[in-house]
Structure formats: C-alpha cells, structure tokens
Amino acid sequence: ELKVEQNPLFLSMQEGKNYTIYCDYSTTSDRLYWYRQDPGKSLESLFVLLSNGAVKQEGRLMASLDTKARLSTLHITAAVHDLSATYFCAVDEEGAQKLVFGQGTRLTINP
C-alpha cells in the first residue's frame, strides 16, 4: 500500500526566509504532484514532476523529485505572505492518475 508522508505538517515562518517541505513516499513511482489549497477552496495545481531528477520552478517555489530516494521537496525562497496556504504532495499510484495524497503542510508566513 502506497503511503505518502509530508513534513513538517505545520510551518510558521517569517517573510524573506527560505524553507523546504519534504514529501516521502513508500513505493516506486515516477509521477508526483504538488498542489496548493487556500482555506475552504479547491486545489490549485503547482507542479507535475514526471521523472527522476525533475526540477520545476515557478516564482518563489521550486519542486524537485528523486525517485530513487522516493523523495520530493518543495522549496520556498524569500517567502511572502501571499504564499500562506496548505501545500499537498500527491503520488500517482500505478501511473493511472490515481493520486495518494500526503497529509498537507499548513504554511503560515508572518510579516
């Protein structure tokens, strides 16, 4: 059974700082997704990582995938308040676009 673990689950940080969210998963997969969710809202797709060594960047967010270590990271550079949200990673089980989600990381960025 595929398990996806994120850490930390809660993160409070100051504007301007850098931090990384980690996503570990338990079985072989080469497809990993990162989503953002604002309170009570839908999920916004951030990144889709499709191969070992994949790295994608959008603004202050950068995601990477190491399929051998079964690890993905979401790095936040020079955080700003607007990035406050809950971030989920999800792994594609069996390559069928059936996602198994991590618990989410609730990120709060303080001025």
Next chain:
Amino acid sequence: DADVTQTPRNRITKTGKRIMLECSQTKGHDRMYWYRQDPGLGLRLIYYSFDVKDINKGEISDGYSVSRQAQAKFSLSLESAIPNQTALYFCATSDQFSGNTIYFGEGSWLTVV
C-alpha cells in the same frame, strides 16, 4: 464558468437520508474521480472512472456509490448518510492528453447531522 462544476456546493442532511453530489465537466476528459477531504487531512480517493463503462473503487468506497451518466457527468451517492461522512468532497478530471494535469472542482461541503 468553471471547467469542473460540482452541485450542491453546500448541503446539510440528516442521518439515514440519501444524498447525491453531482459533477459535470466541460474539458472533454475521459477520466473522472471523487475524493473526500477531512479537516486537517489530505484527500482520499472514493471512486474513479476511466470512461462511461468503467467504474472502479478507490481507497474508501464503503458507504458510497457512483454513476457515470455520460462522459461529462459523474455523480456520487450516499445511500444512507452517517455523521462520519461529513467532509469536503471533490470531483476531479483528467485524461492522457491533459499533460498529466488533474483538474479539481470547487468542492462540495456535506454535513450529516
């Protein structure tokens, strides 16, 4: 208009009642999914369908049923709602040509009292 539309967006129902959540999409995708989100947790897959004649159980299908009425429509039913089915429900769509992106609806808040 949203590409993936869910109705109702909010519903309060009583224990034992039947409730249906509907999802329609305008993206022309063949794959549709129903997920459930509990407070403070990630999403869990209830059912999925890869085309009109294909229905598959997900991780937490007990207590739920689905119907794929057309390529664009996928509904989720709770035959006899119970309080621990109180959650936020999301419909999602994708296909092999969507660049691997999975699109989520706005969500349906269901409260069972």
